[in-house]
Amino acid sequence: MDGEELTEQETALYDRQIRVWGANAQRRLTKAHILVSGIKGTVAEFCKNIVLAGVGSVTLMDDRLANMEALNANFLIPPDENVYSGKTVAEICSDSLKDFNPMVRVSVEKGDLSMLGTDFFEQFDVVVIGYGSRATKKYVNEKCRKLKKRVAFYTVDCRDSCGEIFVDLQDYKYTKKKLEEMVECELNFPSFQEAISVPWKPIPRRTAKLYFAMRVIEVFEESEGRKHGECSLLDLARVLEIKRQLCEANSVSESHIPDILLERLITGTTEFPPVCAIEVIKAVSGKGDPLKNFFYYDGEDGKEREESSSHEHLKEKLRELEEEWTAMKTGKNSSAVSWITVEDALEYVENSPRNLMLSLQHKPKAEMIQEISPLRRKLFHDSDDDDQTKKTTLLSHSSCWSSNVTSSSDTTKAKKKTTIRRFVSVTMVLLLSWVLVVLMNHFDHLSMNTQIITLVPT
Incomplete structure (x- = not known):
């Protein structure tokens, strides 16, 4: 997708951007073709940003049809009814975007995304679905994944002041700066279907509650045959019932999804755009860490969170820690050693064993045994002389994951260390007490001698 060199006109127009991310990245941008569906407030802002960045076409x-309701959520629609009357939202937005950057080709395509074939999506490098149904997101994502070339896939969803972005870059290679050097990285992204099908129970509780709430709203709209945003306070009872069913099916507490959050999502009409344009720019240019799976923003508390698939995050962290473990054993230098801290490793050990056990449940026993690398034995305190039967049992039952964290031998060692520390502490206290008593007695003796000498007459 590198294409031809930048023209003099492009170089002059995008001079400041070239200084930031380089001529090669800008050249990739000018050759990129972006498809955008569903243009409301957030997506309108996204379109403006990528057009100003200088992509090839949108x-x-x-x-x-453009109307007053669409105008209230889209600044690309001019506030003149004579201008937008009788035109679709895509047509009126196209006219406005051309004024932002005449060098970007902006066109309009009519039709239903769910009715288009694979050949249609092959002409694009990035596909962005705004405010689409869950079925539409699945369908388009599957079509993009069937193509021979990699097509970056994004979904954007805003309800009330909450925003969600989903990212699927498939097998993605990029560069980033690490320790003053540019290093090449590679990530493997799950599909939209895989990402929303993750069981809720093994997901860490620190995960944004918006992830679960968005899934409830999607199921409600799909089961009731509603379009995106066709919800009101009258639907709250049905939404709460679906929440109860989903929590029960996933064996989690209903406190995972606060009722007040669901009420905001189905009644709110405002929008607060999350970051998206810069992510597409990173995906096209191949520079910088991309979002991993999900990004959430809540305008009410001002917090933003990035959520990655538990299984993919687990594999990535294991790989990074295994590199450091190997480097430490062999004494070789490793980039991982300089940035993976002890605190990171401890937090990983504390939070991940259950996810690891669950992810290995469905693997054959032979593969389970192969999973136990030196790093995994170190993390989960498996001794090297344990027999294979014991290891297979530990990996086969998720209910036993906690017993794999601390072995009996480790417990004995810990008790011995604690006993030794207590003995040393008591000894030190007694020694200090004895020294203090000796000093006080010596001081009293000197004081008595002084008094006697003073009382003897001359």
Whole structure:
């Protein structure tokens, strides 16, 4: 996708951007073709940003007729009814975007995304779905994954002041700066279907509650045959019932999803755009760490969170720690050693064993045994002389994961160390007490001698 060199006009227009991310990244941007569907407030802001960044072309899809309601959530629609009357949202937004950057080709495509074939998506490098149904997101994502070339896939969803972005870059290679050097990295992304199908129980509780709440709203709209955003306070009872069913099916507490959050999502009309344009720019240019799976923003508390698939995050962290473990054993230098701290490792050991056990449940026993690398034995305190039967049993039952964290031998060693420390502490206290008593007695003796000498007459 590198294409031809930048023209003099492009170099002059994008001079400041080239200084930030380089000529090669800008050249990739100018050759990138972006498809955008569903243009409301957040997506309108996204379109403006990528057009100003200088992508090759932007194709818009939104067959809704422009009206006052659409105007309130889209600054690309001019506030003149004579201008937008009788035009679709995509058509009126196309005219506005051309004024931002005449060098970017902006076009309009009509139709339903769920009715288009694989060949249609092959002409694009990035596909962005805004405010689409869960079925539409699954369908388009599957089509993009069937293509021979890699097509970056994004979904954008805003409800009330909450925003969600999903990212699927498939097998993605990029560069980033690490220790003053540019290093090449590679990530493997799950599909949208895989990401939303993760069982809730093994997901860490620190995960954004918006992840669960968005899934409830999607199921509600799909089961009731509603379009995106066709919810009101009258639907709250049904939404709460679906929440109860999903929590029960996933064996988690209903406190995972606060009722007040669901009420905000189905009744709120405002939008607070999350970051998205810069992520597409990173995906096209191949520079910088991309978002991993999900990004959430809540305008009410001002917090933003990035959520990655538990299984993918687990594998990535294990790989990084294994590199450091190997480097420490062999004495070789490793980039991992300089940035993975002891605190990171301790937090990983504390939070991940259950996820590891669950992820290995469905593997054959032979593969389970192979999973136990030196690092995994170190993390979970498995001794090297344990027999294979014991290891297989530990890996086969998720209910036993906690017993694999601390072995009996480790407990004995810990007790011995504690006993030795207590003995040393008591000895030191007694020794200090004895020294203090000796000093006080010596001081009293000197004081008595002084008094006697003073009382003897001359």
